[in-house]
Amino acid sequence: MVKKKRKKAGALLGTKGGLSVRRKWLKVVTSARAKHKCPRCLSKSVKRVSIGLWKCRNCGYTFAGGAYTPTTKLGETAERLARS
DSSP states (O other): OOOOOOOOOSSOOSSOOOHHHHHHHHHHHHHHHSOBOOTTTOOSOEEEEETTEEEETTTOOEEEOOSSSSSOHHHHHHHHHHHO
16 A cells, blocks of 8 residues: 655645634734835835844845744834834
8 A cells, every 4th residue: 555645735734733723823924024105215025034034125125023023013113003
């Protein structure tokens, strides 16, 4: 009896954990790999360099942000308080 290997669709986890864990991980990975808006030039060309580092491919602006998104909830709150 030959055992067949399953094909992985997208960036899914190879470990066990169930469907809900794989869906959450897929959501995190796709948001990290997506293009985001640059805080300096406002073009949609920010890509993740490494964990917490983001770089705009248009103007070359490099900045620190969240691990999977350029901005975090805490950072947005701090920015709002600094403006007022």
